[in-house]
Amino acid sequence: xxxxxxxxxxxxxxxxxxxxxxxxxxxxxxxxxxxxxxxxxxxxxxxxxxxxxxxxxxxxxxxxxxxxxxxxxxxxxxxxxxxxxxxxxxxxxxxxxxxxxxxxxxxxxxxxxxxxxxxxxxxxxxxxxxxxxxxxxxxxxxxxxxxxxxxxxxxxxxxxxxxxxxxxxxxxxxxxxxxxxxxxxxxxxxxxxxxxxxxxxxxxxxxxxxxxxxxxxxxxxxxxxxxxxxxxxxxxxxxxxxxxxxxxxxxxxxxxxxxxxxxxxxxxxxxxxxxxxxxxxxxxxxxxxxxxxxxxxxxxxxxxxxxxxxxxxxxxxxxxxxxxxxxxxxxxxxxxxxxxxxxxxxxxxxxxxxxxxxxxxxxxxxxxxxxxxxxxxxxxxxxxxxxxxxxxxxxxxxxxxxxxxxxxxxxxxxxxxxxxxxxxxxxxxxxxxxxxxxxxxxxxxxxxxxxxxxxxxx
Numbered sequence: 001x002x003x004x005x006x007x008x009x010x011x012x013x014x015x016x017x018x019x020x021x022x023x024x025x026x027x028x029x030x031x032x033x034x035x036x037x038x039x040x041x042x043x044x045x046x047x048x049x050x051x052x053x054x055x056x057x058x059x060x061x062x063x064x065x066x067x068x069x070x071x072x073x074x075x076x077x078x079x080x081x082x083x084x085x086x087x088x089x090x091x092x093x094x095x096x097x098x099x100x101x102x103x104x105x106x107x108x109x110x111x112x113x114x115x116x117x118x119x120x121x122x123x124x125x126x127x128x129x130x131x132x133x134x135x136x137x138x139x140x141x142x143x144x145x146x147x148x149x150x151x152x153x154x155x156x157x158x159x160x161x162x163x164x165x166x167x168x169x170x171x172x173x174x175x176x177x178x179x180x181x182x183x184x185x186x187x188x189x190x191x192x193x194x195x196x197x198x199x200x201x202x203x204x205x206x207x208x209x210x211x212x213x214x215x216x217x218x219x220x221x222x223x224x225x226x227x228x229x230x231x232x233x234x235x236x237x238x239x240x241x242x243x244x245x246x247x248x249x250x251x252x253x254x255x256x257x258x259x260x261x262x263x264x265x266x267x268x269x270x271x272x273x274x275x276x277x278x279x280x281x282x283x284x285x286x287x288x289x290x291x292x293x294x295x296x297x298x299x300x301x302x303x304x305x306x307x308x309x310x311x312x313x314x315x316x317x318x319x320x321x322x323x324x325x326x327x328x329x330x331x332x333x334x335x336x337x338x339x340x341x342x343x344x345x346x347x348x349x350x351x352x353x354x355x356x357x358x359x360x361x362x363x364x365x366x367x368x369x370x371x372x373x374x375x376x377x378x379x380x381x382x383x384x385x386x387x388x389x390x391x392x393x394x395x396x397x398x399x400x401x402x403x404x405x406x407x408x409x410x411x412x413x414x415x416x417x418x419x420x421x422x423x424x425x426x427x428x429x430x431x432x433x434x435x436x437x438x439x440x441x442x443x444x445x446x447x448x449x450x451x452x453x454x455x456x457x458x
Contacts, residue, residue, distance in 0.1 A: 058423025060386030070312030108325035111333035119384035124395020136183035142412035151188035349386030
């Protein structure tokens with residue numbers, strides 16, 4: 001993977017700038033950075049380091065969150081209702097048996113059906129919220145506070161398992177493939193230090209981007225020549241050698257070049273994988289993102305989110321599912337098999353969910369003509385690895401999938417269980433900006449619905 005330094009100076013979505021413009025900005029930009037907080041684009045540590053949060057050794061070392069942006073329908077995926085009638089099932093009116101007796105999944109998930117012994121299904125998910133923003137916040141923070149902006153699970157794991165806990169290396173501890181979810185502030189009151197690094201680019205094309213800008217086709221030798229010229233022009237780099245701000249700028253530049261030219265950058269080059277491995281995951285953006293997530297886990301990254309968009313299907317639901325569900329099936333099945341084969345599944349949690357489900361009853365009226373709407377009353381999620389025992393189902397919905405009738409599970413239950421498997425105690429404190437005593441998992445002092453951690457799956 002070869003990219004130019006232009007990535008570091010262009011704005012997301014802009015066209016690549018000229019070499020002259022990049023060099024000009026480097027000189028003036030260095031001066032400007034001295035007036036800013038330390039450069040954070042690559043997750044470099046702040047100059048002031050807080051005391052490391054207290055954690056214990058957990059069963060899991062990493063989390064791969066597969067975020068089905070927009071909300072998948074549970075009765076099309078992990079909680080099929082083939083006997084509910086076409087008014088509910090639409091064209092997806094079949095369920096297929098899995099390799100675990102008594103567990104069935106949707107008809108477009110045959111690969112996942114062959115490995116149900118490796119994952120657990122939570123069919124009693126509920127929170128009752130039908131708004132994208134608020135539901136995404138609920139599912140990823142476990143909170144519903146209107147007063148505070150709580151951090152998402154990725155930021156919390158980064159806080160407890162990232163730089164403050166001794167994590168080192170050039171790869172940031174919290175990565176999103178390939179763009180942030182955009183529905184809430186991931187870091188919340190923890191602040192920008194704990195925001196994810198979004199790779200940008202398209203892994204299916206074998207190209208990732210820094211800050212969303214890709215300039216392919218530049219040789220390594222040409223990159224090094226540019227670096228040499230840039231260094232000769234940047235007279236600020238040698239000034240005030242004891243200045244901490246300048247040192248941060250120089251360190252961050254070194255990290256940037258290492259991600260572009262060094263061994264760290266090779267991590268993001270999927271061309272180093274065998275063709276048969278890439279084919280196994282599927283030559284789609286989602287499939288190759290799953291492969292990239294496995295590579296990041298191998299490097300010890302604590303939290304990876306795959307932002308898999310396209311599940312907000314108010315119209316043309318079944319046409320879209322005929323494309324999306326096979327992609328999900330192939331990519332997720334390959335990820336679970338690959339992690340297991342490499343001995344990583346036992347220490348890696350795979351969490352697949354959206355912000356809510358979709359209405360079990362199909363909207364056949366105009367203008368929807370066969371769509372499904374937002375549905376927070378009942379939905380499903382998948383949990384695998386990291387101590388969660390496969391081949392199990394927790395909770396149940398009624399015959400049409402419209403109500404949870406057995407063992408409800410709320411977002412805080414799931415997130416709290418993930419934290420526990422990561423070795424983050426439920427009563428571990430979070431640094432609330434106003435000094436309000438705040439624990440990782442809500443307690444009786446907070447008005448947060450909880451039914452209890454998912455002990456049945458451990």
